[in-house]
Amino acid sequence: MKHHFSLWPLGLVGRICVVLIAAITLVFFANAIFYGAAEKYIVDDVRIAQLGEDLTTNVRVLSAAPVSQRSFLAVMLSGGGISVAWQPLAGSMPDLPSQRSALLRRLKDKLTKNYPILLQAKLDLYTLTPRAVDVFGSECLPDGSYIHFRVPDLLGQRHFTRGLASAGIAAAAIVVAAIMLVRGLGAPLRALAAGADRIGSNEAWVPLDEYGPREVRGVARAINAVQSRIQNLLDDRTQALAAVSHDLKTPLTRLRLRSDFLEDAETQAAIATDLDEMEAMITTLLAYFSGVDDPEKPHAINIVATLNTLIDEQADRGRDALYQGPSRSLILVRPVAMKRVLSNLIENALNYGGNVRAGLTVLPDETTEIIIEDNGPGIPESAYEKVLTPFYRLEGSRSRSTGGIGLGLAIVHREIQREGGTIRLERGEAGTNYTGLKVTITLPASCKVCDNTPL
Structure with a gap:
């Protein structure tokens, strides 16, 4: 299955966080746009007054x-956010480039409406450039x-900038708090997923803790009930x-006793073979089904002693x-189950390949590799996964005549x-006497025992 990179998270918690962040971001930018639009029409009322x-x-x-004191008084009136100068004659000051925006016109209308004396004084407002924030103006006195x-800085967006910064800080705080809360709510879901993942696995079932939101508790309760029913069925x-x-x-x-009284030796041998096959089938089925709840500790x-014992029995x-391989390697396993695994693999190799070579290697990371290989016809690569499933049998070389019913490798796979x-299943190395099926078992480094520790 191909996995394509996506910005959309796979987990529920991640998706909820993305939705929250997106919502808060949209609210933030919407406020910024609205504030910016409002700033075009609204100037600080207090400063206007x-x-x-x-x-x-x-x-x-x-x-x-x-007249002689007006220049001096103009200087005295300057301050508090305004600079004032008196001009005796209208033409004595140089003409400056002026810009009169719609905002300034609205500001002038508001001032002249609230203060009629400014209308009589022919109040004029302008800026030197279109983007300027400093406002210039003039008033005409009765004598001309x-x-x-x-x-x-009358047109500066000081309040908008500060408001935007405050909104940004608030949005960031909300995002952090929301992520923490969502992660807290997601903990029961993660525990639920981990517990549900154990269903059908080889791990012992542990009932799920029923905590968290009501819906999550309901799902956990339902999963516990389902697992209980499954266990009862098993x-x-x-x-x-x-x-x-x-x-x-x-x-x-x-039947076996009665067959001993038959005079026809050929018929007696055929019946005995059928009985052996039936007993082997029953024993294999019991081994497979009873292994689900194997209480062995x-x-x-x-493990080398176990391998040598099985190999010597076949050699004898x-x-x-x-x-x-080495003469000693200590690992922590279930002894009977592991002996059953190795016995199945060795017998399969001898039945289908005519020979068997068992090897053991301790890797640098202290994991143990056990290799069982033969010189038989092997297994097609396309069937490697299928032969590890219960009751799957290959036709031809691995027929019913060999006594197999399709549970040998399934038992091995489950116990490992x-x-x-x-x-891992693969083809043996070419140019050797073991070019058939090669089975590699990797066991974790779960036991630290000194070589001189008596067993």
Whole structure:
């Protein structure tokens, strides 16, 4: 399956966080746009009121003052955010480039409406450039002289900038708090997923803790109930199979005894072969189904001794069996289960390949590799995964005549998984006497035992 990179998170917590961040970001930028639009039409009311008072005072004071004192008084009236200068004649000051935006026109209309004296004084407002924030203006006194003033930074967006910064800080704080809360809410979901993942695995089932939101508690309760029913079904199946196998042993034994009284040796041998096959099938089925709840506990064993014992048994029967590797390697496993695994692999190799070589290697990371290989026809690469499933049998070389019912490698696969290890199937090395099937078992470094520790 191909996985394509995506910015959309795979986890529920990540998706909720993305949605929250996106929502807060949209709100933040929407506020910024609205504030920016409002800033085009709204200037600080307090400053406008103060400006109107200052301009009205300037007109009244300078109109009533003697001409000789007006320049001095203009300087005295400067300050508090406004610079004032008096001009005796209209043409005595150089003409400056001026810009009168719609905002300034609205500001002028508001000032003249609130302060009628400014309308009589022919109030004028302008800027030197379109993007300037300093506002210039003039007022005409009754005698024809002019008051010129400058209001610095009147059109600056000070409040908008500070408001935007405050909104950004608040949004960041909300995002952090939301992520922490969502992660806290996601903890029960993660525990639920981990527990549900154990269903059907080889790990012992541990009931899920029913905590978290009501919906999560409901799902955990349902999963616990399902797992309980599954476990009951497995127990019933195992007990039924054990009962049937026990009941079958009696008629099989009677058949075996009666076959001994047959005078036809060929028929007697055929019946005995069929009985052996039936008993082997029952034993294999019991081994597979009972292994689900195997109560055996792990122990430290010398796995090389187990391998040598199995190899020597086959060699004593005149079969081509060989072990190559160290004389001692201690690992923590379930002894009976591991012996069953190695026995299945060695017998399969001899039955289908005619020979077997067992090897053991301790890797630098202290994991243990056990290799069982033969010189048989092997298994097609396309069937490597299938042969590890229950009741799957290859036609041809691995036929029913060899006694297999498709559970040997399935049992091996299950038991190795329960030990925390892995199994790998591949073709043997060319140019050797073992070019058939090569089975590699990797067991974790789960036991630290000194070589001189007695077993």
